[in-house]
Amino acid sequence: MSYDLNGKNFDRNLDLKNLRPYGDTLNDGKVQISFTLPVPNDEKGIEAARALAMKMGLPNPLIAEAITLDPDHTMYVVYGTVNHTVDYTDIVVQTVDAPSLSRHEIEDLIDAEIKRDVIVVGASTGTDAHTVGIDAIMNMKGFGGHYGLERYRNIQTYNMGSQVSNENLIRKALDVQADVILISQTVTQKDVHIHNLVHFIELLEAEHLRHRFIVIVGGPRISHELAKELGFDAGFGPRKYAEDVASFFVQELIHKT
Amino acid sequence: MKSKLNLNKDNVDKARNYAKLIASDIQKFINRHTTVSVERTVCRFLGIDGVNELGVPYPNVIVDHLLKNDKLQYGVATFIASYLKYERFPLQDLGTRIDEGLSDISKYDVLDKKEVYSILSKYISDSLSNVRQNASLRQSYYDKFGKKEGPLLYVIVATGNIYEDVVQAKAAAVSGADVIAVIRSTGQSLLDFVPYGPTTEGFGGTYATQENFRIMREALDDIGEELHRYIHLVNYASGLCMPEIAAMGAMERLDMMLNDSLYGILFRDINEQRTFVDQYFSRVINAYAGIIINTGEDNYLTTSDAVTEAHTVLASQFINEQFAKLAHMKEEQMGLGHAFEIDPDVENGFLYELAQAQMAREIFPNAPLKYMPPTKHMTGNIFRGYVQNALFNIVTTTTNQRIHLLGMLTEAVHTPYMSDRHLAIDNAKYIGTTMKNFGDEIQFKKNGIIQTRANKVLDDATELLREISAIGMFEAIERGVFAGIKRTKTGGKGLDGVRAKHAQYCNPIIDHMIKELEGGEIDEL
Numbered sequence: 058m059s060y061d062l063n064g065k066n067f068d069r070n071l072d073l074k075n076l077r078p079y080g081d082t083l084n085d086g087k088v089q090i091s092f093t094l095p096v097p098n099d100e101k102g103i104e105a106a107r108a109l110a111m112k113m114g115l116p117n118p119l120i121a122e123a124i125t126l127d128p129d130h131t132m133y134v135v136y137g138t139v140n141h142t143v144d145y146t147d148i149v150v151q152t153v154d155a156p157s158l159s160r161h162e163i164e165d166l167i168d169a170e171i172k173r174d175v176i177v178v179g180a181s182t183g184t185d186a187h188t189v190g191i192d193a194i195m196n197m198k199g200f201g202g203h204y205g206l207e208r209y210r211n212i213q214t215y216n217m218g219s220q221v222s223n224e225n226l227i228r229k230a231l232d233v234q235a236d237v238i239l240i241s242q243t244v245t246q247k248d249v250h251i252h253n254l255v256h257f258i259e260l261l262e263a264e265h266l267r268h269r270f271i272v273i274v275g276g277p278r279i280s281h282e283l284a285k286e287l288g289f290d291a292g293f294g295p296r297k298y299a300e301d302v303a304s305f306f307v308q309e310l311i312h313k314t
Numbered sequence: 315m316k317s318k319l320n321l322n323k324d325n326v327d328k329a330r331n332y333a334k335l336i337a338s339d340i341q342k343f344i345n346r347h348t349t350v351s352v353e354r355t356v357c358r359f360l361g362i363d364g365v366n367e368l369g370v371p372y373p374n375v376i377v378d379h380l381l382k383n384d385k386l387q388y389g390v391a392t393f394i395a396s397y398l399k400y401e402r403f404p405l406q407d408l409g410t411r412i413d414e415g416l417s418d419i420s421k422y423d424v425l426d427k428k429e430v431y432s433i434l435s436k437y438i439s440d441s442l443s444n445v446r447q448n449a450s451l452r453q454s455y456y457d458k459f460g461k462k463e464g465p466l467l468y469v470i471v472a473t474g475n476i477y478e479d480v481v482q483a484k485a486a487a488v489s490g491a492d493v494i495a496v497i498r499s500t501g502q503s504l505l506d507f508v509p510y511g512p513t514t515e516g517f518g519g520t521y522a523t524q525e526n527f528r529i530m531r532e533a534l535d536d537i538g539e540e541l542h543r544y545i546h547l548v549n550y551a552s553g554l555c556m557p558e559i560a561a562m563g564a565m566e567r568l569d570m571m572l573n574d575s576l577y578g579i580l581f582r583d584i585n586e587q588r589t590f591v592d593q594y595f596s597r598v599i600n601a602y603a604g605i606i607i608n609t610g611e612d613n614y615l616t617t618s619d620a621v622t623e624a625h626t627v628l629a630s631q632f633i634n635e636q637f638a639k640l641a642h643m644k645e646e647q648m649g650l651g652h653a654f655e656i657d658p659d660v661e662n663g664f665l666y667e668l669a670q671a672q673m674a675r676e677i678f679p680n681a682p683l684k685y686m687p688p689t690k691h692m693t694g695n696i697f698r699g700y701v702q703n704a705l706f707n708i709v710t711t712t713t714n715q716r717i718h719l720l721g722m723l724t725e726a727v728h729t730p731y732m733s734d735r736h737l738a739i740d741n742a743k744y745i746g747t748t749m750k751n752f753g754d755e756i757q758f759k760k761n762g763i764i765q766t767r768a769n770k771v772l773d774d775a776t777e778l779l780r781e782i783s784a785i786g787m788f789e790a791i792e793r794g795v796f797a798g799i800k801r802t803k804t805g806g807k808g809l810d811g812v813r814a815k816h817a818q819y820c821n822p823i824i825d826h827m828i829k830e831l832e833g834g835e836i837d838e839l
């Protein structure tokens with residue numbers, strides 16, 4: 058604790074090449090973290106927490122609290138100044154680059170360019186029983202004030218619900234001659250979603266169907282980057298709605314034909 | 315308890331009567347049917363356990379053998395009795411003998427019920443006395459440590475590995491948890507067999523196996539001795555193996571079981587006919603074993619709106635109460651579910667939650683209600699989440715809910731870390747202490763927002779129950795009345811395991827349990 062009023066001699070300029078966290082003053086680099094160590098709550102434990110924080114790049118960490126969870130586990134709340142910076146100007150993220158259109162723009166685009174209904178099949182697959190995500194995208198009602206695909210005049214939807222096997226999903230997509238397959242994955246523990254998604258792509262490839270459909274995955278832990286890596290055409294995470302995914306697949310369909 | 319809500323008593327009576335009609339209508343269907351899992355449960359109570367080298371449990375081997383030979387409609391008991399009568403090999407060998415083609419029990423004529431009872435009576439009384447002993451052991455723990463008043467703090471463990479679960483569960487008990495629920499692995503509810511032995515590989519949860527139950531029970535008894543508290547153990551008698559898991563829970567002294575066929579129908583797409591029949595036997599087992607059930611209506615509010623659909627939760631609680639009564643459960647065993655799931659952005663949402671929680675307590679005064687924390691509107695903003703959970707804890711304490719499921723600040727992020735659980739317990743203990751008698755001190759304004767809300771939910775629930783009683787439960791589910799999810803009578807998983815009973819059908823286990831339950835011989839809870 059210091060009463061030095063001149064102590065905060067940080068650079069007053071925002072340097073995007075050396076971006077640092079903001080606590081209460083630009084460039085102060087302040088962060089908070091917490092973690093648990095499987096050791097008793099004593100001085101030695103606190104020292105271990107400090108040492109760990111230092112290795113994380115906080116040269117002078119404050120262990121604000123050490124909380125006993127049980128005799129052998131202690132949780133630490135840590136504050137400190139991080140000595141790392143990142144070059145913000147150098148950051149590239151893979152995002153879906155199709156511009157997001159409104160529902161009416163999408164409908165009009167389908168009329169003008171595709172000239173028939175677009176057929177979409179979707180499901181929450183594998184052992185996943187979560188449907189709220191796929192329903193948010195596909196069902197009439199939509200989510201958070203964004204209507205779902207079912208509402209679109211010229212999009213035909215088949216929402217198969219949850220716990221759908223990859224085999225059944227592909228069969229359905231063939232049956233209804235789908236243009237687009239939508240998959241939702243919520244449970245990610247032990248990468249169960251990755252295994253399932255890879256299996257889906259492998260099945261498609263084995264049957265030489267990969268290019269027959271536009272395949273898209275979404276869910277709270279899905280990013281576009283991950284989706285591309287796994288061989289999907291796109292991935293959508295939180296705060297994405299029907300119009301985001303429809304904008305993408307309609308423009309893709311137009312490119313394809 | 316003096317009513318604070320000025321609830322319309324006539325409506326409560328009406329709602330209860332409609333629910334009675336609805337449940338007894340389904341019960342007629344239940345009484346005429348059996349299922350593969352019901353029959354496997356009979357095997358288990360007769361002492362058949364273990365798996366063959368392909369990992370198939372022997373109860374499955376035996377029941378599948380009868381199913382294949384189209385004999386399941388008689389129940390497995392008569393054939394097992396014949397095996398003992400004619401073949402004279404030990405009962406433990408039956409599974410292997412069927413596997414090896416040495417025994418074909420399906421060829422025997424159906425025995426008279428009395429004869430089945432007498433041949434099997436030794437096996438039945440052995441296993442049922444073990445179950446009764448478990449119930450009295452639980453009671454002796456209560457006698458020794460005292461029974462906690464007020465909300466029981468309930469947390470989950472879900473590492474996927476039973477040995478890691480033990481570490482987490484013990485730490486939670488030290489922090490102050492009264493109840494530990496071991497969440498099941500994704501996908502287990504759709505398995506038509508119960509995995510065997512200790513398991514270390516689960517997704518989003520740990521497999522429910524009898525050995526896992528035993529391991530966790532032992533660990534909780536140990537830590538309970540140290541802490542001088544009884545730590546309750548919970549698992550899921552749900553999915554396609556509902557009654558078998560209830561049996562395992564009864565044998566290993568679980569204290570609570572999630573047990574609700576509507577949850578399976580709506581959230582796992584399990585066939586309605588199958589799971590209604592399964593639920594009945596599992597509830598009789600729970601009734602017999604002194605186990606508290608937890609029902610799943612709280613989940614409706616994850617797929618439908620918590621403000622406009624609150625009455626569906628209440629309606630379902632009424633129906634679950636009647637199903638439980640038909641299975642001879644006491645009200646003290648009915649952990650009916652409800653939840654704090656209103657969108658935090660709704661103006662006066664807290665008042666509605668308080669109204670509904672108080673309403674449930676007044677309508678089901680003897681039931682140890684299971685109150686679920688916010689889940690759907692929890693986000694990655696854990697700091698805000700901690701506040702949401704605090705508000706929930708205030709309602710729980712104020713309305714004195716019995717089974718207090720603790721909200722995790724990381725609900726939207728991952729299955730709980732040890733520290734998440736500790737913070738949750740800390741939050742609940744703080745509010746439970748600082749607001750202990752708050753509920754006794756307050757009254758609600760006459761015809762104010764809270765009283766009006768409670769009566770509105772009750773009105774709507776009564777009206778919904780009236781409609782359901784007119785069209786029947788199957789039709790109501792087909793119309794998507796609960797959780798906005800539609801299911802059909804012949805859809806979903808597990809219908810192929812249902813058989814209409816033959817006139818000579820016999821299930822000596824359930825007969826025996828019901829007889830005792832009606833005679834009131836089982837120990838008090």
Ligand code: B12
Binds near residue numbers: 275616617724725
């Ligand atoms: C509701 C809920 C349930 C309900 C589901 C009801 C239903 N029919 O869906 C019930 C109670 C049944 C349930 C069960 C389980 N759940 Co759950 N559940 C939740 C909860 C509370 C909310 C999820 C939700 O509905 N979010 C709202 C939707 C709209 O958000 P979303 O899915 O992210 O969708 C948006 C985007 O991601 C995107 N999106 C999603 N899908 C798609 C698809 C496409 C194509 C596109 C373009 C976009 C897109 O668009 C949507 C709108 O923006 C979360 C916790 C939380 N607060 O997040 C836990 C949670 C997801 N559940 C979890 C778990 C573990 C389970 C169980 C496995 C527990 C168990 N062992 O039994 C079981 C599931 C069993 C199984 N077989 O899967 C964990 C997952 C942990 C993990 N990451 O692995 C969570 C995070 C809770 C926790 N902390 O433990 N659950």
